[in-house]
Amino acid sequence: MISRSQRIVIWGLVWIALIALSAPTLVVIGASFTSGDIITFPPDGFSLKWYDRVARAGELRAAFFRSLWVATICTLVAMPVGTLAGIALSRYRLRFGNVVQVYLLLPFTIPLIGSGIGLMLVFGAWGALGNLWPIGVACAVINLPFIIWSVSSSAALLDPDLELAAANCGAGRVQTFFAVTLPAVMPGVITGSLLMFILAMNEFLVSLLLVDARTMTLPVQIYNSIRSIITPDLAAVSVVFIAVAAAAIALLDRLVGLEIFLKSK
Amino acid sequence: MSTAEAVRTDTASTATTAVSVDGVDMDFGTGTLAVRDASFTLETGRFLTILGPSGSGKTTLLRLIAGFQTPTRGEIRIHGQRISAKPPHKRSIGMVFQRLALFPHMTAAENVAFPLKMRRHDPATTPDKVDAYLRLVRLDGLGDRRIHELSGGQQQRVAIARALVFEPDLLLLDEPLAALDRKLREEMQLEFRRIQKELGVTTINVTHDQREALVVSDEIIVMDHGEIQQAARPSEMYRNPANAFVANFIGVTSFLDGRFDGGALDVGGVSCAGTPVSKLDPGSPARGAIRAEQVRLGAPGTTLEACDTQLDGVVDDVIFEGERLVYVVTVPALGDAALRIYHHDPAAQDLYGAGAAVRVGWTEADLRIFKKTGEPA
Ligand SMILES: Nc1ncnc2c1ncn2[C@@H]1O[C@H](COP(=O)(O)OP(=O)(O)OP(=O)(O)O)[C@@H](O)[C@H]1O
Ligand SMILES: [Mg+2]
Numbered sequence: 126m127i128s129r130s131q132r133i134v135i136w137g138l139v140w141i142a143l144i145a146l147s148a149p150t151l152v153v154i155g156a157s158f159t160s161g162d163i164i165t166f167p168p169d170g171f172s173l174k175w176y177d178r179v180a181r182a183g184e185l186r187a188a189f190f191r192s193l194w195v196a197t198i199c200t201l202v203a204m205p206v207g208t209l210a211g212i213a214l215s216r217y218r219l220r221f222g223n224v225v226q227v228y229l230l231l232p233f234t235i236p237l238i239g240s241g242i243g244l245m246l247v248f249g250a251w252g253a254l255g256n257l258w259p260i261g262v263a264c265a266v267i268n269l270p271f272i273i274w275s276v277s278s279s280a281a282l283l284d285p286d287l288e289l290a291a292a293n294c295g296a297g298r299v300q301t302f303f304a305v306t307l308p309a310v311m312p313g314v315i316t317g318s319l320l321m322f323i324l325a326m327n328e329f330l331v332s333l334l335l336v337d338a339r340t341m342t343l344p345v346q347i348y349n350s351i352r353s354i355i356t357p358d359l360a361a362v363s364v365v366f367i368a369v370a371a372a373a374i375a376l377l378d379r380l381v382g383l384e385i386f387l388k389s390k
Numbered sequence: 391m392s393t394a395e396a397v398r399t400d401t402a403s404t405a406t407t408a409v410s411v412d413g414v415d416m417d418f419g420t421g422t423l424a425v426r427d428a429s430f431t432l433e434t435g436r437f438l439t440i441l442g443p444s445g446s447g448k449t450t451l452l453r454l455i456a457g458f459q460t461p462t463r464g465e466i467r468i469h470g471q472r473i474s475a476k477p478p479h480k481r482s483i484g485m486v487f488q489r490l491a492l493f494p495h496m497t498a499a500e501n502v503a504f505p506l507k508m509r510r511h512d513p514a515t516t517p518d519k520v521d522a523y524l525r526l527v528r529l530d531g532l533g534d535r536r537i538h539e540l541s542g543g544q545q546q547r548v549a550i551a552r553a554l555v556f557e558p559d560l561l562l563l564d565e566p567l568a569a570l571d572r573k574l575r576e577e578m579q580l581e582f583r584r585i586q587k588e589l590g591v592t593t594i595n596v597t598h599d600q601r602e603a604l605v606v607s608d609e610i611i612v613m614d615h616g617e618i619q620q621a622a623r624p625s626e627m628y629r630n631p632a633n634a635f636v637a638n639f640i641g642v643t644s645f646l647d648g649r650f651d652g653g654a655l656d657v658g659g660v661s662c663a664g665t666p667v668s669k670l671d672p673g674s675p676a677r678g679a680i681r682a683e684q685v686r687l688g689a690p691g692t693t694l695e696a697c698d699t700q701l702d703g704v705v706d707d708v709i710f711e712g713e714r715l716v717y718v719v720t721v722p723a724l725g726d727a728a729l730r731i732y733h734h735d736p737a738a739q740d741l742y743g744a745g746a747a748v749r750v751g752w753t754e755a756d757l758r759i760f761k762k763t764g765e766p767a
Pocket of ligand 1: 444449451598
């Protein structure tokens with residue numbers, strides 16, 4: 126049993142953490158509903174005029190759909206690659222296992238600006254810049270470790286004899302993969318894919334290097350607007366962003382159940 | 391007509407060799423062999439239990455028979471065919487894994503249907519077969535549950551149904567009951583026996599529970615340190631253990647260390663009547679073994695009927711086990727050796743307490759004299 130004073134301390138810490146984590150979000154949400162003309166918190170009255178303005182802003186809307194498209198490409202590229210890599214890493218003894226492990230640490234060791242310049246050079250040499258798909262592929266490349274982690278941690282939870290059991294049931298290697306291994310790691314695949322989608326939606330630094338005026342993604346568009354003047358419509362855009370992320374999490378909950386998602390971590 | 395007869399239509403096989411293991415070694419490169427020179431044969435329709443302490447190589451041997459690993463030396467044949475002749479999914483072996491390895495994304499019924507689907511049985515008969523086997527393991531009505539919605543014992547039975555449903559030639563069970571509580575375990579042991587008898591499938595079961603081995607098996611193999619110590623029928627194994635290890639592992643046994651004097655066991659100058667089991671040189675170190683039910687107990691000063699050796703002892707401890715008592719009696723004449731003795735009526739009035747003086751004895755036939763090996767029992 127925890128004592129009364131321990132309970133107070135624990136709940137105090139929980140609330141401090143919750144407030145610290147959610148304060149920026151709450152401030153932005155509040156500021157987006159202001160009826161004034163400058164971005165302030167607490168908001169100056171209540172109105173939806175900035176949302177109206179965002180909805181009418183053709184540039185922002187176009188950038189938003191470009192970002193959705195980039196995120197879709199990123200997810201479509203990352204899903205098969207990340208799933209296969211994640212399964213291979215945790216279910217089969219790999220010859221170059223160590224090399225892959227090091228690769229998984231890359232996002233924390235190589236500054237994004239470095240990978241971004243590298244990708245810019247590669248796509249530039251191919252003459253692919255100016256399209257949206259290189260941005261999606263770039264997002265997939267730099268964030269791939271996240272889906273690999275998600276899948277491999279899901280796969281590591283499975284019984285090590287699962288594939289042998291399938292063989293005993295008469296399933297060949299290919300059947301075993303599609304009928305047993307893949308469905309059993311599905312929670313990890315779905316979690317990882319949604320993560321990739323959100324990361325690509327939000328990706329800024331690498332996109333900044335790869336976009337031009339025709340392929341401006343939403344984060345870059347917002348950044349460019351800030352450089353001129355900060356108006357409450359940017360807060361409204363941020364709220365739309367947050368809503369997309371929340372929708373993704375709600376979808377995740379429907380698809381795999383938040384419980385499985387949390388357990389697989 | 392039973393459920394099993396309804397689902398299993400092929401005729402009972404005649405007595406042929408189902409499994410033959412010949413001179414098998416398994417070396418994982420750890421310095422010692424996990425299995426050393428294992429050889430045995432098993433006839434079709436028989437139930438064999440591999441019994442041994444943890445790390446004795448039971449799982450390794452079972453996995454070799456399943457063909458998951460290739461032996462370093464020797465040969466394993468199933469119905470005369472080398473195990474490596476076919477890829478794993480073409481073999482007709484049903485296996486219940488130590489950790490079950492059920493498919494977590496499927497329901498109980500889908501797990502049981504999986505082998506039928508993979509082995510291309512007629513899809514029209516699949517639902518009936520799945521139902522029949524779920525009924526066989528007493529899971530009727532639970533087929534729609536996901537695996538994590540079932541209790542440990544129920545998951546266990548799904549694994550058994552999945553292993554049996556395609557009517558394999560050979561059933562391999564790797565300690566599938568180890569995680570269950572005692573009562574359920576004993577129920578499941580009898581269940582195994584019943585199912586195996588009904589289906590007549592050749593079965594190899596692995597356990598470290600001697601009671602389970604004695605209850606369910608036609609034959610037992612006792613392993614220690616990767617070596618087969620003895621292979622025999624349960625009653626034979628119990629009555630005539632081949633060495634001190636087997637005597638200790640099966641049954642409750644007390645040991646007396648001494649020397650073989652040509653006819654009896656000499657323990658510090660006291661001659662103990664006994665029967666040598668292995669060939670012993672006079673004067674060589676030897677170990678006497680006697681079962682707890684074979685030591686007679688009486689009041690001090692009395693003469694125990696028909697006992698060839700009788701000595702005075704002191705009750706050191708009385709262990710209440712419910713249906714029986716175990717007296718631990720030390721015998722000063724034998725250097726305070728401890729003998730464990732059963733008393734089968736714990737409700738009786740004339741029980742001895744700790745510290746009581748008693749007389750113990752045994753017949754020549756009941757004390758078995760083994761060659762003394764290195765390690766203590
Ligand atoms: N893949 C492996 N690599 C190396 N050593 C192994 C491997 N599998 C088993 N061993 C070793 O072989 C020996 C026998 O192991 P095994 O799993 O067969 O024991 P067991 O009798 O099944 O024990 P338990 O009752 O604990 O399951 C052990 O010493 C073990 O450490
Ligand atoms: Mg084992």
